Amino acid sequence: MARVTLKDIAAEAGVSVMTVSNVVNGNSGRVSPATAELVERIVAARGYVPSGPARSLAARRTRLVGLLLPARADGTSLLGSAHDVSVAGALEAALRARDHHVMLRGVATAADVRDSVARWSLDGLVVMGFTDDEVRSLELPAVPTVLVDAAVPPGTRAAAVRADDADGGRLAGEHLLALGHRRVAFCGPTDVRSQVVDGRLDGLRAALADAGAPAPLVVVANTTYEAGLAAAPAVAAGGVTAVFASADVLAAGIERGLAAAGVRVPDDVAVVGFDDAEIARYVSPTLSTVAQDTAAKGRAAAELVLGLIDDEPGAGAVAGSPTRSRGVAADDGVVHIGVSFVARESTGTVRA
Amino acid sequence: MARVTLKDIAAEAGVSVMTVSNVVNGNSGRVSPATAELVERIVAARGYVPSGPARSLAARRTRLVGLLLPARADGTSLLGSAHDVSVAGALEAALRARDHHVMLRGVATAADVRDSVARWSLDGLVVMGFTDDEVRSLELPAVPTVLVDAAVPPGTRAAAVRADDADGGRLAGEHLLALGHRRVAFCGPTDVRSQVVDGRLDGLRAALADAGAPAPLVVVANTTYEAGLAAAPAVAAGGVTAVFASADVLAAGIERGLAAAGVRVPDDVAVVGFDDAEIARYVSPTLSTVAQDTAAKGRAAAELVLGLIDDEPGAGAVAGSPTRSRGVAADDGVVHIGVSFVARESTGTVRA
DNA sequence: CGTTAAACGTATAGCGCTAAACCTCACGTA
């Protein structure tokens, strides 16, 4: 049961291997319909599948996209959040639909990145789960690259996909304002450079400022449940009546931490998260949150890499400059996924 | 900035490409230490990385392992549960440490499986997230294959990794018995064939039987939060004082559903889940659960495939017959990962 | 001393595929 090759098909059809190759790759115009049909029938009958390695070697393209994720020393899972899992799933599905495959690869250093790209001649890269500074330290090579939720390092040719974080922050702020809150806290990893977190905070700031409310109290916390538990006292002591957390896990931890401190949610303090992760519906009270369409994010990332791969690499295009892409284009090379607010128990209901 | 090839290194070192190849592949005995050192220095200096496609084509092995996951029509994420995410992460890390790469691939049909294997000449397969029947319908090809949490279809040469589910069920049962419970319900997808679910139920049954307690009430429910919500009334109406769910998400849903029905947890009904997923610590009351080491599961899966790949394929080895593997061996070709009980609020404390 | 065999290499022949150049013929046209 050796592999069926082009040669086998060619022999059976009585044509040259190039003709079979042309049929398989849809290079019409070089093959008569009759011959094409004959070849196609034999291909189907013999169950011929082209060899990726051979094709890659000869054609100088692999139809392989690397999904680079953080390989943390502590061995925690590559896909650190429900958000990333969902994006990865949609990405794979979209790439699969376009006849591309995904190489899953944990990377920690720039050397890891170089190795993974060189080893398999990856046609493109999707980079997810890293902070802005980590991305910079990865020294992304000159391969079509899409960053998910990270800033494009200066001088790097890459595109990005992000939710409309500022709009999300604004939505959260406006919702809380509508409920009568004026003293609001923001909780998130504001200590690491992150356009995502900054965007959410800026959106909140803008909403509060527009309403003439005081600037938000900022409480620094990592994006984990435990950090939320730890941050709860600071929030409680801040004299605020509401808190907006940069992610749902964090919000869940805060909610729980507040409850443990005897603070009632939402009566004493309202809580808003971000992502509309499953956990937002599991905790009690259920978490109000800003929803982002993670599936759309994954699809957008897929379309972006494929677009970058197919386009002639416009010489000199760098970060910040326009990046053209198939389908989803954006002036600054960034695709912004729309967001929407989901009101649940943790903020109570808007007063009529 | 074309690719650096063996030829480049060979020219610079003044040796043949085969010598460089031998050095790069660690074929000592064919190269003098002096030459090897020279070549290695040049390889490092030039940043040479072997081409995966070329190597695969010539060597008839790709060092590629496919991670096959369910591509459901509804587009839900490939990695359906926190358990799967964690296993996948550990699997990737372990394979990476052994110089192998992971191809992420969603599959729905036997044709998808054949295609993915043939296209990239995958050396091995890890199949996860499918029910026993789905696995059967995938008609796994004769490639070294490891199934995670699924039964090996008859006539198929494959190994499997599972937690010690029966032991887990027993642990849950014994814990509940120790708390004085005698009328216990089991909740899970008992309507689909699954050695995993069956194992957990059997373990519970055994524990109850050993203690002379009545057989458990079985409530059928999918492994989702929503199914848990829906199943709660049946549990409440069952006249039981405790319920053991086959997974934490389900347990969380049940817990919440019980609360909604005015049943107090753990005072009226104690709840136990399985997996020690993060959600078990996020819900309130926090969920008692049976913990399984998902990282060990991922590593075991990696070792198993690599073992199967390296071993001479003992002709005729089929499901159920011994499958030898590197490191983690098992008489029935199944690696059982140990489990442990984690007591939390949802079962109260054991009476002294 | 001839013989043997390690030790250290090199030359050859592909792996399965594709890009690019080349061929061949029928047909229309100046």
Place this chain on the structure above:
DNA sequence: TACGTGAGGTTTAGCGCTATACGTTTAACG
């Protein structure tokens, strides 16, 4: 009649690597 020209192929020449067979030395041994 000579001459494009386009359709429908085929031939050639690798892509970058490895398995295999085939040299060379050098040292050991009876």
